[in-house]
Amino acid sequence: MKVIAAYLLAVLGGNASPSADDVAKILQSVGADVPEDRVSFLLDEVKGRDLVELIASGREKLASVPSGGGAVAYSAPAGGAGGAAAPAAAAESKKEEKVEEKEESDDDMGFSLFD
DSSP: OHHHHHHHHHHHTTOSSOOHHHHHHHHHHTTOOOOHHHHHHHHHHHTTSOHHHHHHHHHHHHHTSOOSOOOOOOOOOTTTHHHHHHHHHHHHHHHHHHHHHHHHHHHTTSOOTTO
């Protein structure tokens, strides 16, 4: 990713087709190592291609990749709206308890941020 980021920074800086030295200079300026094989591979892949089209095609491919965590299926209880309020109230009380515990643990440290 750092090689791609350095390449994109060079393009954003006004260099329409950065060389391996341009990418290496950007990476070295932040103290990163320069993997010559990855730089040459990237330059071979983007040679003669429009960067905007590459990004657009990448977005299309990325859109087909599933993202996010596994969703938990939740069905409302048969009691209707009255039954749905109980889980929400329980979730709120758990959040409040967690916040209180966190505040108490901060007090045990013996100092304040502003002391």
